[in-house]
Amino acid sequence: AQSVTQLGSHVSVSEGALVLLRCNYSSSVPPYLFWYVQYPNQGLQLLLKYTTGATLVKGINGFEAEFKKSETSFHLTKPSAHMSDAAEYFCAVSDLAGGSEKLVFGKGTKLTVNP
Amino acid sequence: DSGVTQTPKHLITATGQRVTLRCSPRSGDLSVYWYQQSLDQGLQFLIQYYNGEERAKGNILERFSAQQFPDLHSELNLSSLELGDSALYFCASSVSVGNYGYTFGSGTRLTVV
Numbered sequence: 662a663q664s665v666t667q668l669g670s671h672v673s674v675s676e677g678a679l680v681l682l683r684c685n686y687s688s689s690v691p692p693y694l695f696w697y698v699q700y701p702n703q704g705l706q707l708l709l710k711y712t713t714g715a716t717l718v719k720g721i722n723g724f725e726a727e728f729k730k731s732e733t734s735f736h737l738t739k740p741s742a743h744m745s746d747a748a749e750y751f752c753a754v755s756d757l758a759g760g761s762e763k764l765v766f767g768k769g770t771k772l773t774v775n776p
Numbered sequence: 777d778s779g780v781t782q783t784p785k786h787l788i789t790a791t792g793q794r795v796t797l798r799c800s801p802r803s804g805d806l807s808v809y810w811y812q813q814s815l816d817q818g819l820q821f822l823i824q825y826y827n828g829e830e831r832a833k834g835n836i837l838e839r840f841s842a843q844q845f846p847d848l849h850s851e852l853n854l855s856s857l858e859l860g861d862s863a864l865y866f867c868a869s870s871v872s873v874g875n876y877g878y879t880f881g882s883g884t885r886l887t888v889v
């Protein structure tokens with residue numbers, strides 16, 4: 662079964678600094694990988710996804726992630742943090758067993774951006 | 777607005793009671809998924825429906841049930857509620873050809889007292 666580990670439940674950066682949120686996955690088949698963002702009192706919004714093809718994936722709001730099969734990682738980065746990036750971020754892997762399209766989520770990383 | 781509508785937004789009820797959460801998927805989406813988000817368990821997949829049929833089941837308790845109607849809206853029924861059922865319940869929808877990520881609603885926050 663697929664699983665996701667997000668390293669660091671809380672990450673704090675200064676405005677303008679690099680954002681790096683770590684995600685490692687476990688999957689017995691080629692994975693589909695996703696990053697979602699959740700702002701307070703809101704649902705989850707898809708930031709970006711990797712299915713096949715180019716391993717560097719660009720998403721919304723200046724975020725990108727790189728699929729590294731050898732490291733089983735899918736870390737999320739943004740060159741320069743903005744105050745509006747403060748939110749909780751979830752990495753997810755697709756579990757296609759039995760024809761389901763369910764997602765297996767990590768525990769989440771809460772990003773704080775300091776002025 | 778994501779296009780996925782969940783009602784009600786908040787629900788407070790007593791232990792032992794039964795509640796129904798409603799979800800209207802994005803226009804054109806045939807698949808509906810239910811997830812539970814709690815502090816201790818995180819985001820857990822409950823159940824998926826595709827065009828009215830149950831397609832996959834996750835960690836859904838026997839006290840919980842769901843269905844998807846011909847107009848594609850879905851309802852999640854929670855009965856014999858316990859304090860531990862307090863959580864955010866999310867509905868998501870997708871076209872459901874492969875999995876290219878789906879669209880979440882804003883959730884129903886259930887508080888059991």
